[in-house]
Structures are given as C-alpha cells and as structure tokens.
Amino acid sequence: MEYQAQFLGQPTPWNKGKLVGQKAPLRVSEIWAIRVRLEIYRRVRDLALxxxxIDSKLRGCDLVQLRVNDVCQGGHIAARAIVMQQKTKRPVQFELTAGTRKSLGEWISAAGLRHGDFLFPSRISESPHISTRQYARIVHQWFDEIGLDPTAYSTHTMRRTKPTLIYRRTKNLRAVQLLLGHTRLESTVRYLGIEVDDALDMAEQTDA
Structure with missing residues (x-):
C-alpha cells in the first residue's frame, strides 16, 4: 500500500508507524517497579512527584503549580486536598494516601520548603516551579528506566492510571468522573477508553 501511495503521488500519512490516541495507564506492577526504584536510589523529589x-490525578499543568499549602494543614500533610483546575476553572478534590503523605513530608523537609513555596521548584532561575516540559522529561525517564516504550506513555499516563484502576475494580463511572473533575460523563467514557456497550449496560442498571 505504501508503494502504491508513493507511485500515485499520495503523501505518506503523518502517523504511519506511530502510536496515536490515548496513552496507556500504568499497571500495578509497573507502578511498584517505578516506586521501588525511586526508593532504592533515594530520589526523594521524584518519589514525591x-x-x-498518581494520587492527585491532576493534569501536568495543575500538578507542577501545586504549593506546599495546597497539601498541608497545620504543619501536617492532609489526607485530602482540593485545587482549582486551570482548564475547567472548577475545583477538584483528591486523596493523599499514607505512602504519598510520607514521601511528600520527606521531600518538603529535605528541600527546606516553606508554607507558600511551590512543591516542586525549578532548578532554572527563570521559572519558580518545574515546567510541564520538565515534568514530561522526568516522567519519560521513569518509564524508560523500567523498560516501557516511551511512545506509548506520557504525562497523561499518570493522570489516567488510578482512575482506570478504580473503574476496573468498581465499574463506577460517576465516581471516576468526580475524581477527574469532568463535567460530562461522556468525557469520562472517552477518557477511560471503555467500550460503549459496557457504559450503556451500566447506565441501564443505574436509576437516575
């Protein structure tokens, strides 16, 4: 087909040989492979990030702009937090599990961060916090270190991972919608990449 397209003077599709569409979420085994590696090598910032x-399910643009006071209450890491999403201008809540609270506490202490500081300050003087591009490079390094194909994963992998796990365990679309901060259930369906028939089956079994 490629030979015929060239022969006929048709351009080769831009996405030929590339993976497009939704990026894959991490499996539980992959989450722990990355986590254990970061713990072993004492990469405190990366482990907290x-x-x-994973816990926050935030877009990269929201994650990099979090401040210490977004996750701390009275000098302690909170079990839950709420932030305003840049894209939707709507608040979204998320949980902070024990492991996340521990790693954040260690990072805040090691970095000497104060209440109003950005959680992940940039090492570049022109930027007060790591950029989304820096975040993407860090994420791809994690994937590369455990042997994942970087073309199949992205920062959106981090946002999709926990909602996907929750959906697979509970089949509760409404809960996932709330956790992601989506205004429409259809957006959650597309985001998770679940089958339409599966979604309809659940909708039929749910009384409004």
Whole structure:
C-alpha cells in the first residue's frame, strides 16, 4: 500500500508507524517497579512527584503549580486536598494516601520548603516551579528506566492510571468522573477508553 501511495503521488500519512490516541495507564506492577526504584536510589523529589501524580490525578499543568499549602494543614500533610483546575476553572478534590503523605513530608523537609513555596521548584532561575516540559522529561525517564516504550506513555499516563484502576475494580463511572473533575460523563467514557456497550449496560442498571 505504501508503494502504491508513493507511485500515485499520495503523501505518506503523518502517523504511519506511530502510536496515536490515548496513552496507556500504568499497571500495578509497573507502578511498584517505578516506586521501588525511586526508593532504592533515594530520589526523594521524584518519589514525591510520582506518588502525588498518581494520587492527585491532576493534569501536568495543575500538578507542577501545586504549593506546599495546597497539601498541608497545620504543619501536617492532609489526607485530602482540593485545587482549582486551570482548564475547567472548577475545583477538584483528591486523596493523599499514607505512602504519598510520607514521601511528600520527606521531600518538603529535605528541600527546606516553606508554607507558600511551590512543591516542586525549578532548578532554572527563570521559572519558580518545574515546567510541564520538565515534568514530561522526568516522567519519560521513569518509564524508560523500567523498560516501557516511551511512545506509548506520557504525562497523561499518570493522570489516567488510578482512575482506570478504580473503574476496573468498581465499574463506577460517576465516581471516576468526580475524581477527574469532568463535567460530562461522556468525557469520562472517552477518557477511560471503555467500550460503549459496557457504559450503556451500566447506565441501564443505574436509576437516575
């Protein structure tokens, strides 16, 4: 087909040989492979960033702009937090599991961060916090280190991972919608990449 397209003067599709569409979420085994590696090598910042990215389910643009006071209450890491999403201008809540609270506490202490500081300050003087591009490079390094194909995963992998696990265990679309901060259930269906028939079956079994 490629030979025929070239012969006929048709351009080769831009996405030929590339993986497009939704990026894959991490499996539980992959989550732990990354987490254990970061713990072994004492990469305190990366461990806090990884755990928070999984728990918060935030877009990269929201994650990099979190401040210490977004996750701390009275000098302690909170079990839950709420932030305003840049894209939707709507608040979204998320949980902070024990492991995430521990890693965040260690990072805040090691970095000497104060209440109003950005959680993940940039090492570049022109930027007060790591950029989404820096975050993407860090994420791809994690994937590369455990042997994942970087073309199949992205920062959106971090946002999709926990909602996908929750959906697979509970089949509760409404809960996932709330956790992701989606205004429409259809957006959650597309985001998770679940089958339409599966979604309809659940909708038929749910009384409004």
């Amino acid at each position: 990884f755990n928070l990215a």
